[in-house]
Amino acid sequence: MVKSVCATDISEVLGLSHVIHWVRDLQLMNVDFELDAKKVLDYFNGGHNDIFEFGAIIEDCRRCCQAHFPNSKVEFNRRQANEVPHTLARDATFLASPHVNVVPSCISTLISNEKL
Numbered sequence: 001m002v003k004s005v006c007a008t009d010i011s012e013v014l015g016l017s018h019v020i021h022w023v024r025d026l027q028l029m030n031v032d033f034e035l036d037a038k039k040v041l042d043y044f045n046g047g048h049n050d051i052f053e054f055g056a057i058i059e060d061c062r063r064c065c066q067a068h069f070p071n072s073k074v075e076f077n078r079r080q081a082n083e084v085p086h087t088l089a090r091d092a093t094f095l096a097s098p099h100v101n102v103v104p105s106c107i108s109t110l111i112s113n114e115k116l
Contacts, residue, residue, distance in 0.1 A: 009040065010057070013057045013058055013061070015035070016037075016044070016061055020033065020065060020069075024069075029068075029071070029072075030071045031069060032074075034074075034077040036077055044074050
């Protein structure tokens with residue numbers, strides 16, 4: 001069994017934070033963010049005050065979205081409807097490479113099925 005380095009909630013909110021900052025650095029606009037972590041979404045959209053690490057990361061995500069993505073949304077998407085990015089994220093450590101020239105085999109079938 002693999003032991004977690006940090007709490008699941010922290011991992012999920014860190015993932016959102018990294019994606020928001022990455023998309024900002026790419027200078028993309030009007031991007032809708034989807035995630036399957038209900039608690040993260042509830043705190044992000046609900047304005048809950050949490051003085052711990054989780055809350056600080058949520059607040060940073062909110063500030064970045066307000067400053068750089070005023071026309072964007074952060075929405076919930078069930079994991080079952082989000083299978084391609086979930087599989088890619090799960091296998092990303094095995095796929096690490098500075099160059100991506102083809103669709104990784106772990107998601108090629110999933111993408112083909114979604115096209116149907």
